[in-house]
Amino acid sequence: MENDKVKLGRNDKCWCNSGLKYKKCHLDREREIPVSKAEALKFSKSNSQRKACYAPASMHEDCDKRIVQAHTLSKSSSLKAIADPGNHVMGVVMNLPSLMRNNGRWVPEKIGINQASTFTGFCAVHDRILFSCLENEKFTGTDEQCFALMFRSLSKEIYAKEGGWRSSDFAKKADKGKLQAEQVYIQEFVRLHQSGLNAAMTELNNLKTNLDRILLSRQFSEIESVIFTFSEPLPIAVSSILSPERDFDGTKIQDLNNLTVSTEQVCFNAFSSEGNGYVVFSWLGTSAIIRRFVRSLIKIPTDRIFNTLLYFFFAKAENTYSSPEWWDSLSNKQRENIGNMIMSGVEFFGSPTSRVDHSVDYNAAALVEIRFSNSEISS
Template sequence: MKQVRNEPCKCGSGLKYKKCCLNKKEEFDMKLQSLFDTVEKNKRKARISHCLHPESENCSGKIVRSHAIQNNRILNKLAVNGMLKTMDGESHMIFQDVDTKGRKQATTFKGFCSFHDKITFQPIEDFEFNESAEQLFLYTYRALAWSFHKKLEQVNHIILNMESLKNKGFHFSDDLMLHNSMHLLGHFENESTLKRFNGYLQNENYERVSSYVWTIPYEIKFAVSTMLTIEHDIKGNMINNIKSFRPLKNIYLNIFPGNQESYLLWTWESNHKILEKFAKQFDSLKDKDKKNYLNNNLPRWTDAIVISPDLWDTWGAPIHESIIAHSNFEFLYRAMEEDLGTYAYEYEYTPWNFFE
């Protein structure tokens, strides 16, 4: 029940509520709002504008908003009146939410200058997908660049928040420090990975990326471009132990509509044979299971999903709420899997279907 100002405070002090815990509550609310304001301010300060190309000393033009998913070939196809639904929104600065963005803003990051953005990705921007080694490499490279940029801004945000909160007298738990250390380690691993890929790009060693392509015989209404560290393969065997400090094996996922058909690309560095095994397991699934596997996992894995408003509106509010909840409770699913020891894929119904 709501505490009335002139009634005795429920804390048992004998004072009226307005003379006791009301002041404490107002003081707490002010501190909480100050904390939120600081975090939001630091988020803006943490943003980065740079060119990730290995020959960045030859940059020309300004740093542009590069698209992780092609604007003209893919986003334009999915947009309705120039607008898209994206799963990279935020609710209360903590929870993942769905946002509405114009296609010129969706999936953008300031990761390349105008010159290198144009010449590097021209083979996938200006030509239909043809499964060439160069195209497969570039889809992978761009997903890596986007993930690297986001991780770098995230690390900057963490550092700024730690400094601000320390100055405000906050103390940090060991669990929080470990969590932040894992973020820093992840960034250092990404730096090493980007350096390798920049070398492949310069030397045109496109064969250093292996791939699996699944062709879908119609145009889907969504797109994905992301780098993943999948923990278990489809049969339940461990691929990555994210609780250890050992280097992680990244797999890259691109899904997009083409001309009267669509494509799913799993790509990975060729020396990671365990990821090749995962791709073969995926290939062995029936089409309905491939779709079900992705319907269950995409909201858990990534915020890098762009959805046509036509598909989103077809689902309706109850499904919207369901998929947003699914995307926010990864820790619950992980806890359930650990408790039951069940990591292998099994068909599990979802009210949404990305592949409608």
């Protein structure tokens, strides 16, 4: 590749497939000034503050153009239920400054509930209309409430993936001032990353098309859900979406490396309301693979459900928050173990140096009920 690049004419298309002429792209790139830390931080800040409204397109004529800091977790109930007296929760801030501050690791730290689990993804009108069934009504697990949880989780994930694409595009500049061999490595790494992002965004947008249709027709029964009810508020709050590669038995159920095959997604939320804790998994009624995934979860002994979900949330969901009081009550070993859970999903190069210890136990909230909505799954 390096020799091929040397032979390129100034007006030939650049080897990196940018579509630009070589003279406008990678010619003499090794002599350019490298991207500075300040430049990277400035981009990271602007990327995290992008504004959009993820309500269905046909509803956009009603937007008031004022994009708000929308909570993917209810501030009025769920976040306040786990906050300390200063209205802080423990969570991981997924941005470059945090990563630099914590020596390359994602570490839970105190976050004010006004900033926790927020994204600028809805205008004020649609944030109020679409999620009033969650913010203003007691949670009873209605079809509309389960749908709203799913719609909000999906919107946040699309927002994050779009931000990831912008970040990877910015990362193409990271080869400035580097030797040609390093340039090739960086551009190939970004290309592969964007290939995966493209596949994920296509699948998420397809799911969004289905949820937009369900929302506009109010056919919420097309969504299936399982609702775990606990006897007391949970010390954690979660809102996320996943294409699971394996079920809770460890059996492979989807090949995430095969980008030619569409994968199926499940949205999951953990929160508290009026003295109870809830965990809700929701999926399209056509998703047979997700039913299999959920079946493997409900087979777990009742006294192990909370710990299993705890491990799952910290390992699989960036958007996970916990009670500072609960966090402070954990032993050093328990906190270290949670740190390893968080990092288990982001250590790309080689094996993690520290493994998650599944023998570590946590105080469990008592499970009192497992209920299904619009699903034939049986426990």
